[in-house]
Amino acid sequence: MKVVLIGVGQAGGKVTQSLAEFDYEMGFNAVRGALAVNTARPDLQNLDIDTALIGQDRVKGHGVGGDNELGAQIMQENATEVLENLDGRITTEAEAVVIVAGLGGGTGSGGAPMLARELKRIYEMPVYVLGILPGKDEGGLYQANAGRSLKTAARESDSLLLVDNDAWRGSGDSVADGYKRINDAISQRVGLLLASGEAVEGVGESVVDSSEIINTLRGGGISSIGYASAQASEDPSENVNTITSVTRNALLTSMSLPNAVEAESALLVVAGDPERLSRKGVERARRWVEDETGSMEVRGGDFPLGSDKIAALVVLSGVERSGRVDDFMRKANEAAKSQGGTVDPNEFDNENLDSLL
Numbered sequence: 001m002k003v004v005l006i007g008v009g010q011a012g013g014k015v016t017q018s019l020a021e022f023d024y025e026m027g028f029n030a031v032r033g034a035l036a037v038n039t040a041r042p043d044l045q046n047l048d049i050d051t052a053l054i055g056q057d058r059v060k061g062h063g064v065g066g067d068n069e070l071g072a073q074i075m076q077e078n079a080t081e082v083l084e085n086l087d088g089r090i091t092t093e094a095e096a097v098v099i100v101a102g103l104g105g106g107t108g109s110g111g112a113p114m115l116a117r118e119l120k121r122i123y124e125m126p127v128y129v130l131g132i133l134p135g136k137d138e139g140g141l142y143q144a145n146a147g148r149s150l151k152t153a154a155r156e157s158d159s160l161l162l163v164d165n166d167a168w169r170g171s172g173d174s175v176a177d178g179y180k181r182i183n184d185a186i187s188q189r190v191g192l193l194l195a196s197g198e199a200v201e202g203v204g205e206s207v208v209d210s211s212e213i214i215n216t217l218r219g220g221g222i223s224s225i226g227y228a229s230a231q232a233s234e235d236p237s238e239n240v241n242t243i244t245s246v247t248r249n250a251l252l253t254s255m256s257l258p259n260a261v262e263a264e265s266a267l268l269v270v271a272g273d274p275e276r277l278s279r280k281g282v283e284r285a286r287r288w289v290e291d292e293t294g295s296m297e298v299r300g301g302d303f304p305l306g307s308d309k310i311a312a313l314v315v316l317s318g319v320e321r322s323g324r325v326d327d328f329m330r331k332a333n334e335a336a337k338s339q340g341g342t343v344d345p346n347e348f349d350n351e352n353l354d355s356l357l
């Protein structure tokens with residue numbers, strides 16, 4: 001799937017750069033444009049992709065210090081300028097736009113949903129938000145910001161792909177090492193998903209294309225992604241079990257939103273050397289995903305890739321009713337109250353979330 005990426009805020013810019021680099025190094029060419037937008041000048045100076053500094057009149061290039069309402073306002077005032085940076089590429093090259101942001105800060109958390117709204121007013125194509133949830137040890141302001149931003153981003157975009165900062169962090173990692181590992185993991189998983197819709201080798205009926213990604217996410221709400229791989233045998237008949245076991249690992253141990261398995265729809269992409277892939281294995285794994293997620297809408301397909309490994313990439317859509325999202329919203333609500341108690345006590349309850357989605 002050909003996309004334009006727009007990173008908003010510090011985390012958004014870093015992850016966007018990491019995704020663009022992965023796509024370039026792998027030669028996939030799914031990323032047709034990458035722009036980082038921020039209110040903080042120093043965060044942009046560290047990046048090699050195109051950048052746009054906004055809100056200089058308000059914060060003088062210093063960032064919004066976690067104030068996501070200010071982040072949203074600044075984006076609203078500057079959306080036209082941001083879009084001008086990208087217009088040519090969005091209209092001529094892209095099948096979708098992906099906005100990337102950390103949901104805990106100010107610029108990305110407030111700016112990403114606002115930008116999604118502006119893009120949707122102008123373009124027909126899907127607009128997705130890749131949102132990073134603060135880990136459970138991060139401060140109350142981050143949790144409260146993310147709670148608010150999560151609801152709005154899910155409402156304003158065609159799908160909010162959530163990555164929990166605790167999901168792929170190594171146990172002994174420093175904060176910086178942890179970010180590097182998580183950003184690499186995001187790039188690999190999301191990068192492979194985008195590239196899977198662009199596969200050119202061994203084209204056949206079973207190869208995943210962009211429309212399957214778009215249709216899987218069509219229901220809106222919150223989505224998540226997982227990945228696992230294993231060594232493949234040269235004989236495809238010996239890989240039936242390998243395909244089912246990598247699919248189990250991806251869904252049960254490696255999702256970007258852990259413990260959220262129940263879903264409205266799903267996509268299983270099995271990547272590997274076409275000579276080694278087993279149709280029977282892919283179909284068996286796809287049926288297993290149906291049983292596990294309780295979804296009747298599970299798409300499955302291949303991604304031909306020159307490799308001696310087999311990998312499973314699982315995308316779940318409509319996971320907002322999972323206990324994991326409820327838990328997060330409860331904590332965000334408590335954090336919001338302890339930040340000054342200005343939040344409507346019902347704002348984060350589940351029914352309210354349902355009606356917003």
Ligand SMILES: Nc1nc2c(ncn2[C@@H]2O[C@H](COP(=O)(O)OP(=O)(O)OP(=O)(O)O)[C@@H](O)[C@H]2O)c(=O)[nH]1
Pocket residue numbers: 008009010011012014015039040063064065066067101102103104105106107108109132133134135138142165179180182183
């Ligand atoms: N995965 C990941 N998360 C990050 C990274 N950098 C920051 N974060 C997370 O992003 C959230 C903070 O958002 P930032 O992007 O730093 O903030 P911002 O949008 O630039 O907003 P302001 O700094 O308030 O102007 C926190 O939850 C951090 O843990 C990164 O490189 N990778």
